[in-house]
Amino acid sequence: MTVSLGVTGATGRMGGEVLAAAVDRDDLSVAFAVSRSPGDEVEGVAVEGAADFADLLASRAPDVVVDFTGPGSCIEYASACAEAGVGFVTGTTGLSEGGFDALRESASEVPVLYASNFSRGIAALRRAVREAVPALDGYDIELTETHHNAKRDAPSGTALTILDDIDEARGESPRVHGREGEAPRSEGEVGVHARRAGDIAGEHEVLLAGNHESLSLTHRAGSRGVFAAGALDAAAWLSDRDAGWYDFTEVLE
Ligand code: NAD
Numbered sequence: 691m692t693v694s695l696g697v698t699g700a701t702g703r704m705g706g707e708v709l710a711a712a713v714d715r716d717d718l719s720v721a722f723a724v725s726r727s728p729g730d731e732v733e734g735v736a737v738e739g740a741a742d743f744a745d746l747l748a749s750r751a752p753d754v755v756v757d758f759t760g761p762g763s764c765i766e767y768a769s770a771c772a773e774a775g776v777g778f779v780t781g782t783t784g785l786s787e788g789g790f791d792a793l794r795e796s797a798s799e800v801p802v803l804y805a806s807n808f809s810r811g812i813a814a815l816r817r818a819v820r821e822a823v824p825a826l827d828g829y830d831i832e833l834t835e836t837h838h839n840a841k842r843d844a845p846s847g848t849a850l851t852i853l854d855d856i857d858e859a860r861g862e863s864p865r866v867h868g869r870e871g872e873a874p875r876s877e878g879e880v881g882v883h884a885r886r887a888g889d890i891a892g893e894h895e896v897l898l899a900g901n902h903e904s905l906s907l908t909h910r911a912g913s914r915g916v917f918a919a920g921a922l923d924a925a926a927w928l929s930d931r932d933a934g935w936y937d938f939t940e941v942l943e
Pocket of ligand 1: 698699700701702703704705725726727740758759760761762763780781782783784805806807808809847914917
């Protein structure tokens, strides 16, 4: 039995990667793909209009929808899935607090899994950060992320997740986003830097420095395929879960 998927944002960068990875897997099948700009096929899958989403949920009955779109559409797709009883995996970033509340509301009806990053390397980086921060008490911390020039939100969702990890490890720290002019570092702050250039899939560096030494923990995604593979693992895992809010670390465990 394959797990059947609905894919949103099918004409986007991540949507295309998800479809490419899904058609290659024996344990998954694609029930439908939607985009707000439908038309051609992507990876041999016909792309239908996003306006038909609720009808497609009813007629094609996927087990799980995989979403990489924008904050507004992510919430709309999740609530349609909640109504239709279909699980929802999303990697869409840039959600507001209200957006997360709405997503959690859907999780009371169906299984919902959100991850700001679906790579195993980032999961390992996060574990390393949670270990390094308390071990290097008092060291300065700077976080730098680099993404392609079309990324909308800054800092990245992954950077925000890592910042929360740092707060958890050493207490809440003031975040300073970039520096300009007279801007000396104050004790305990975390510097946050977002670079946008070319077609870089995603890089994150956590730098800890003090006591005449520095430690740099860096992750580079070689291609978006790594995120698609993780999201599909999450979808397969989520397909037989009860309603609730799930995290990618649970899939890896
Ligand atoms: P993209 O711009 O290439 O694609 C987005 C797609 O969503 C497009 O097809 C667009 O038409 C569609 N879309 C956007 N707003 C919509 C709306 N209101 N209604 C219907 N469709 C809409 O972007 P991308 O690079 O594929 O990234 C998509 C999202 O995934 C971003 O939030 C990005 O940060 C996130 N992302 C997450 C991970 C992860 O591992 N969690 C990895 C990469 C990207």
